Amino acid sequence: MNRQSQAAVLFLLGAALLHAGTTDLYLRYVKAGLQPLLLASGAVLIVAALATAWYEWRRGRKGHGEAPDEGHGEKHSHPEPRISWLLVLPLLALILVAPPALGSYSATRTGTALQEPLAYPALPATDPLPLGLVDYAGRAVYDHGRTLEGRRVRLTGFIALDHDGTPYLVRMALNCCAADAQPVKVALTGAIPPVLQPDTWLTVTGTYTPRRTRDPVNNGPIPYLKITSAAPTPEPRDPYDESYNN
Template sequence: MRTTTQGLVLAFLGAVLVRLSWEGAYLHFVTGWMRWPLLVTGVVLVLLAVRPIVGGGEREEHPVPAATWLLLLPALVVFLVSPQPLGAYLAERRADEAPPAAPVASFAPLPDAPGAVPLEVEELLWRALDENATLAGRSVEVEGFVSHGEDGRWFATRMVIGCCAADAAVVRVRVEGADRPARNSWVAVTGTWRDGTGAEPGSEAILDAESVRPIPTPADTYG
């Protein structure tokens, strides 16, 4: 592999990282705090590529196996075709996995405010397990994409990640009392937690819907 070619490969990989971090597509793969490290890494790779490209000449380097070029395929795919974030297909196949553990042993009461209290799906599941029953009788609103289950059931679903999409976990709440929307469509569901549901690990929390409205897909679909 010639020095100039090595520089071009570095420049290409750097350009992929810069594009992903600048346009926000990196959120399909990793958590939000990684934007700036990815952007800086991409810029550094591009800068490192300048010298080999400009001054590399035609000097031959040690032979590199042809299979090495296959390492560029993932970057090429990401650069040309922006992959979609994880959605209903994976969620429906990993629904039996346990959601992440709650960060605290018990939760404070929900804010005493008029109207529905916005909650993340993950927090709703944690509160359903809380013996203090902080959800009882309260109207809440959760946002998520629609995944389907058996017998016409459907769920407001989110994928939560620790660092990247590879460790994604499914969190979902079953919605009752409303027509089932299309898979992977994003909705905001306002409703009331059905007392006792989801109070045991592995059981389904149920939200009796008051309203369901479509919403745009958020920039960060994990959370």
């Protein structure tokens, strides 16, 4: 692949990153906080592509104005293999195809990633209280529900069914990108809907219960939520990040 072709591929890659970063597409790959770095990377690649193309254009004009060296004749150019243009296909896939977010298949084959929070901020007096699933799970397990007692909470997540049919409400937590996503699970009890389909997104309202179980994959702690009502909900804009509506 010659320099002009390399510049074209760089430009397409930069444009793909900018396209992903200016739409919700990037949320399928990385956490929301990395958007500025993604946009900066796209801009740098486009600038590098334009600089490469300009440099090659100037070198070509300079070369045309010079006579060939005596005794050597003109240099023969060799065509580049066309198969190298297959490098463009992943870029087109990035632009045209939005991969689905990780769901119940990954959740049931990966142990819960629940970790002890550093602090337990005070909760507003809203009723029911919209709470992130990870926040609820951390308070329920490691704070023993002290800040949840007597409160109705509202959580959103997707359904995953264990091998024995145990229903979990799940959100996938990210450290950096979708490649390192791990599930945080809340087991459901109480007024569970009679029919639950894996990967269905639900918003559930319920109360804290001290009951808990162990993840069959890694023996990690899984708290329960006693449901009083549940309703289907569209997949959120960012399926990986928790939404703390304080």
